[in-house]
Amino acid sequence: MKSKHFVIVFLAIGLFLGCENQKSYDLVIRDGIIIDGSGEKSFKGDIAINADTIAAMGDLKSAVGSVEIDASGLSVTPGFINMLSWANVSLIEDGRSQGDIRQGVTLEVMGEGRSMGPLNEVMKMEMKESQQNITYDINWTTLGEYLEFLEEKGISTNIASFVGNGTLREYVMNYESRPPDAAELEKMKELTKQAMEEGAVGLSTSLIYVPSGHAKTEEIIELAKIAAAYGGMYVSHIRDEEEYLLDAVQELITISKEADIRSEIYHFKASGNANWHLLDSAIILVDNARKEGLPITTDMYMYNASSTGLNVVLPAWAKEGGHKKTMELIAQPTKRKQMIKEIDFHVPPEKILLVGFRNEQMRQLIGKTLAEIAEERNISASEAVVDLIQEDNSRIQVVYFSMSEENIKKKLALPYMAICSDAGSYTNEGVFLEQSTHPRAYGSFARLLGHYVRDEKVIPLEEAIYKLTSLPATNLKLKNRGLLKTGFYADVVVFDPDKIKDNATFAKPHQYATGMKHVFVNGIQVLKDGEHTGAFPGRVVRGPGWKGN
DSSP states (O other): HHHHHHHHHHHHHHHHHHHOOOEEEEEEEEEEEESSSSOOOOOOOOOOEEETEEEEEOTTTEEEEEEEEETTTOEEEEOEEEEOOHHHHHHOOTTTTTTHHHHEEEEEEEEOOOOOOOHHHHHHHHHHHHHHSSSSOOOSSSSSHHHHHHHHHHHHHHHEEEHHHHHHHHOOOOOTTTTHEEEEEEHHHHHHHHHHHHHHOOOEETTTTTTTTSHHHHHHHHHHHHHHHTEEEEEEOOOOOOOOOOHHHHHHHHHHHHHHOOEEEEEEEOOSSSGTHHHHHHHHHHHHHHHOOOOEEEEESSSSSSEEGGGGGGGGGGTTTOOHHHHHHHHHHHHHHHHHOOOOOSSOOOGGGEEEOOOOOGGTTTTBBBBHHHHHHHEEEEEEHHHHHHTTTTTEEEEOOOOOOOHHHHTTOOOOOOEOOOOOOSSSSSSGGGSSSOHHHHHHHHIIIIIIIISSSSSSSHHHHHTTHHHHHHHOOOOTOOOOTTTTTEEEEEEEETTTTTTOOOSOOOOOOOOOOOEEEEEEEEEEETEOOOOOOOOOOOOTTTTOO
């Protein structure tokens, strides 16, 4: 009798001790193929999350989660970082960020040459006037206030932003094409300092557009020095991606060296058939600069077509004063005739696809090429450009089929290449369907993982995840993001590597990618079994200069 009692007590004590050793977590993701973002080989294991943080990793058989997810046969990785996002307006309309969340993007990095602050009253008025199908009030002035506005409104993805030199220039000098005087330069430096202290991740330029491109190299260096002092980065849509590509790359290298700042080339490419061969020399320039110790990186999207305004083919003098000035010049018969004569097509009109208009009546032209419209109107392609810009009173969004598939694979293999969409993050319903778009808005990241990694085998999956996560996080000096690591924020994605696929096409771009199963942002599930949960856990991710650090 005594021995039987002893056994019962012993078992009870053992059960009690077992429960004491059994740790509890908010969430446990079990038996996934973990790709931690470091670039190292994947391994099978579990991940435990408490609140917004990765609490444990490895073999967690004894752990218990309030929620448990079976990730058997699925890849588990850090959330992806979109190094060039134009979600700044689409997130105001719909904070779910569906186009990107459904691909695993958990951080949108915005601000290519222009940022949503700082703004003065004239800039606010112009922003209101230029709004198209998405309209919104501008209740902020600084870049930091805009980011906080989005967070308070509710967003599913994290957000960060560069401060754009084009915005700084417009704030201080409007669209004037001249060097700043000492007071004007000092004011731009003060605004850069303010943005960095509010959490901007660095300084950006977009030098083929105005007023950003009115800045000379020396001016950019002075602003970049301010960003560098706060640990920020310089990133640029360089001054030319066509025949003067090498000069433009060299300018970025010079800025990086003189300002002593980490620098990145936005959507690195050689555009136009006649310039494709220049990519090799551009890569050599970057490689040599890196060998000399300059921290220069690049990013890219996964398509052989770019997207920007139709107005970029206009001569430089026609764009100098911004869109309002362009419209004034078009209205002058002599200037209009000169403009038409000087239009320079680096891409043939049959490879220019129209995707976005301001005027609702003109949206019937969406999906046609510039060549088709010129033929229908029985006019030259150059005349069609000017007519369309005047009729729509906008720059008109178009797609340029201008890049080489071979070059895409060559760029992707570069060890310092990060990934971007260069697009908004849309929902495929409602107001977003009033315009077409580039398929990169719905497919850039899924296309990398499905087409280029799984199907074409250009790079291994572990390397692709590194490019999507810890590489950009390290470049941006982000705290505790970009890796699956204990103590890091729980931005985690779970996807099927055999099924991940981009479905958006140029003809039908508003199609979500598939194969992404679960997405967590700051520990909160925003995608469950491929469907959006409606949760808004996104936060402002601030740069190293933030005064709150």
